[in-house]
Every structure is written in structure tokens, then in C-alpha cells.
Amino acid sequence: MSFATRTGPAWLTLAGLALVATACAPTEPEPRPSETTDAAASGTAAPSPTDTPTTASPDASPEAASVLNQEGVAAAHPDAVAAGITVLESGGNAVDAAIAAAFAIGVVEPYASGVGGGGAALIAGPEHDPEAWDYREVVAENGEIPASGTGVPGMVAGMAALHEEHGSLEWSDLITPAQQLAAEGSTVTELLAQRLRSDFGPASIQGLDAFHDDAGQPLAQGDTLIQPELAQTLSTLAEQGAESFYTGELAEQLTHVDGLDAATLENYEPERTTPVSGTVGEYEVLSAAPPLPGAAVIQQLQVSEGLDAASAQPGSADYIDALSRAWLVADASVSEHFGDPDFVDVPVDELVDAEANQSLAQNASLRTSSTSSEERDPVEPGNTTHLTVVDDTGMMVSMTNTLTSFWGGSASENVGGFFLNDQLSRFNAIDTPNNQPEPGRKSVSWSAPSMLLDAENRPVLGIGTPGGRQIPNILTAVLVPWALQGASLEEAVAGPRHSLQNGVLALETEPSSEVADLIRNNGWDTQVTTRADAVFGSVQALEIDYDAGEVIGARDTRRDADVTIIEAD
Incomplete structure (x- = not known):
């Protein structure tokens, strides 16, 4: 197969990967900005294929210049953070470290992501x-969605494409x-133990010895999870x-799964x-392009900002009022406009x-689509x-x-030790005129x-x-305090x-009297x-302070997340 973008020339297979390094000239340190920028973010063209080694030769491309004294990794599990840090300490760049962390998190959070799923990424640097x-799943070439909702997994191809363009270490070293x-095992956290026993967990791990103890019970917190088939x-x-x-x-192996055929995999x-980009406060916010909801964010x-959320205390009635009005506007935009831009026009x-x-x-309303309490379901995980x-060059990933639903949903399959996604179920979950399945389409x-x-x-x-x-x-609940109220990253998270x-x-807590009145x-x-x-x-989240040359992180205790900052060599 080839790792081609829809808008660019074909990629090489990994047998001929090359580093296409980005030259980043030194820049004068800047504090957090005090002026609004209206410069639009733009993508860059894909490189032309050429047969070159998997690592850069000394004169292949100038190395990016260091502008920071620190480097950092924030991820959903300490073991994934450690994988990324190991790569940075070995001389890898931010893309190398992100690839390593992405593969690692699929091992220790098998219910959330992995090689059977897909994803999206942004990359930027000072220059x-x-x-x-976007390396998410697509509808098969026959246009049919299987009962499982499984689409062609794009995670592996996505990591390969990122490595081909930006990687500096060997592909195998990142895996x-x-x-x-x-192969050696990881410790089961409280969250993983919960997921093994809740929603789609029991059905998904049924018959899989790796996720059960000797008595046939799902692994408990503190047990060791060893996944030999995934290791292979x-x-x-x-x-x-x-x-x-x-x-x-x-x-x-994958072609035996309903919904996955050889032609769709190969292509x-x-x-x-x-x-997508837009100005918020003193910043230009970048986010994922349609059909993902970055423009809605x-x-x-x-x-x-227009509702003056910056003047409201986070968690207060005024704050919840403003952000909820804004959410209903954005949610309506997703329903009305969003779809795969290769098939429909999205007015970004x-x-x-x-x-x-x-x-x-000025006209944002708090009216919701449901008026009957009997129709209301709880907000789902x-x-x-x-x-x-x-x-240290300031490159950020x-x-x-x-996998979309936990474990890839109720009809998930485990092939090769990994769980397959149910991403195509999103065509039914978000059943709008602009989001209808067709061959090759993303939801x-x-x-x-x-x-x-x-x-x-x-x-x-x-x-x-x-x-x-x-x-x-x-994201809005964190970015309004950080970008509009001057809160520290730790406070905002x-x-x-x-x-x-x-x-x-x-x-997250019982409502105050003012919030109860709003409700x-x-x-x-x-x-x-x-x-x-x-x-x-x-x-x-990671913040860069160019003036101090530092990277700032904040650990979110709502799950098993971790963050590590190291001194750059």
C-alpha cells in the first residue's frame, strides 16, 4: 500500500522512510502575548516520494534549533508518558515521542485507543x-456499515505518515x-479495573485470558496485565x-472481520x-478540521467571549449560563453543517x-431540543x-x-490482541443530512x-x-480561564x-443555590x-513559556493521567 494523503502525492512504504526535518531558526523569547494575532494557520504540502534511509544523513537537512531548555510529555497514563520521555532522552523529536506514546497508551488503555482505532493530530513549531x-476510519468501498460499526483502522497508517515526514529515530525504536x-506487563489501574467490569467491558473481554485472573475473573486493580498476542x-x-x-x-487477519476487505485496507x-483557526482573546486557536468539531470548539x-464569560467565576451560575448558551450554538452548527468535506461543503x-x-x-438561547423529562438520558461517559x-525546538504535537466507544462498542472484536473500533456507528449517532455514509467517507x-x-x-x-x-x-471550560481570565494551567485544568x-x-459537585436556581x-x-x-x-495540556525557555504541565486527576517535564540536552 501507499501512505498517500487525499491532497498530496503518495507516501513511501516504511521500507524507505526518510526524515524530512523542519528547520526552526532561533527566535527571541516572548512572554505570553499582549496583542491579538489575525494570521491564519495553514498546512504544508506533502513531500514527494524518494528512496532514502529511515534516519537522516548528516547533510540531509539542517537540524531544528533549540529554543527551549525543557521538553515534556502529557498523556493519559504514566507508562505512555515514560515511553515518550524515553524517546526524547534518546534524541527523538516531539513527533517521535508522540508516536511512541500513542502506541504505548493503546497497550495500557486498551479500552480507549490502539492500533484498531484511528485519530487526529496537529503539529506546529515556532517557524x-x-x-x-486525520487518520480516522472510513466506510468500506462497498459502502456498507457492518453491525459492529467497524471501519478501516487508520492509527498505524497515521503514525507511519507522521514518522515519514517528521521522524528522526527508527520506526522500530518507537514501537x-x-x-x-x-510483553512484560503493566499494572492494572483503578480506572482500567472499572472499565473491565462496566458498560462494554465484560462482553469485549469475554474469552480473552489476558484480561482475566486464574479464577476467570476480570483483572483487579494492582494485577499485572500481560498481552502476548498484542506484543506479537x-x-x-x-x-x-x-x-x-x-x-x-x-x-x-483483518480481512476476516465483517466490514474490512482487502481492497479498502490496501487503499x-x-x-x-x-x-481550522480563529481568534479568541489574545490567541489564535487551532483545532481539527471537519468532519471533526474543531470549528465548533x-x-x-x-x-x-461575546457573552462575557471572562468576567464570571468558573462554576458559577453566570459562567455555566454563558458557556451553555455558547455550546448550544456550536452544537447546532455541528448538526446543521458538519460532514466530511470531501463530500459536503462545511462553511468553516x-x-x-x-x-x-x-x-x-446576543441571541444565544438556553432552549434545548428536549422539553419532556421522560425523554432525557444521563450524560454518558x-x-x-x-x-x-x-x-526543545518548540515543536508541539x-x-x-x-476506538470511539469504550472497547470499540458492544459488538467489538479482538484481532491480533487489539480491539477494533466502532467509529462508523457515528453515522447513526449523528444522523444529519451532511453525515451520511458513502464509500471512503469519514463520520x-x-x-x-x-x-x-x-x-x-x-x-x-x-x-x-x-x-x-x-x-x-x-475544552471550553479549561480555555476560558486560561486564555481569557489569566488563570494558570494548573488552575484551569x-x-x-x-x-x-x-x-x-x-x-462534578452538588450545585450551589445560584446554580440550582439556573437549573x-x-x-x-x-x-x-x-x-x-x-x-x-x-x-x-502543555504550555510553553518562551521567555523562560520552559514547558509547563498540569496533571488532570480525573483519570490516570500524568505529565513529565525534563531538561533538554
């Missing part, structure tokens, strides 16, 4: 034009940490390259796109127009995983990967890896989260979260969540 990648975790799959990927997943040994291509932020420029959204704010990486979904740029067009914050349909609300869905307001006045129901409910995600 590197932002680029977006080794994940392979070792699978990762060894095959390391030794035979990504093409083994789409045309080789692993592809042969799968990750897609390079231009990030930006719209929600801009409408929130209109959706991220700050002036237009300021006007929309949200799957997915996110990671953010920064290296913001990456969201997913609207909720993953939204994002970044904020300063007045010099340098990335100063990379952010993302799991959370399903709550993702825009989670630890702050209260809420989500209004179908007349139900989910909160009563709008006829909403209240849902108070716990950590085990996994509703409010786990934000993985």
Missing part, C-alpha cells in the same frame, strides 16, 4: 506552519516501548513496517489537512468568524485518549486517538486536538481530552466542569457525576 492530520509493555502484533509492525497492517500478515490513506469559545470561515460569533452571542508533546465525531498560538504564530498551548460529546465543553446535553446539566429556571435535570463515571475526560 513551522501548523499542519493537521519498542509499547511492545515491551505488552507490535513486533510484526516494528519488523515489517506499517504496510503489514494493510497489505501483509496482519491484513490477512486506505491518512489525510493531511489545514487546521472555536465558535463556542468566541460566543462565550463563517463558523470561526469572531465578529459574527460576537453577534450570535466519553471514550478516547489524548496526548501532548513538546520538544497535540494528538487524539480513539462526524467529537475528537478535537487543539493548540493556541501567540502573536508570533508560535504554539504556546497544546490541549485535548477524551470525553465524547462532552469534549467541546471540557483543576477547575470545575459541566456539560448540558438534552436538558440534563452534568456537574430550575430552565427546566433542566441535574446529574452529579463521580470519577468512576468518566464523563469529564482528562485534559492533557
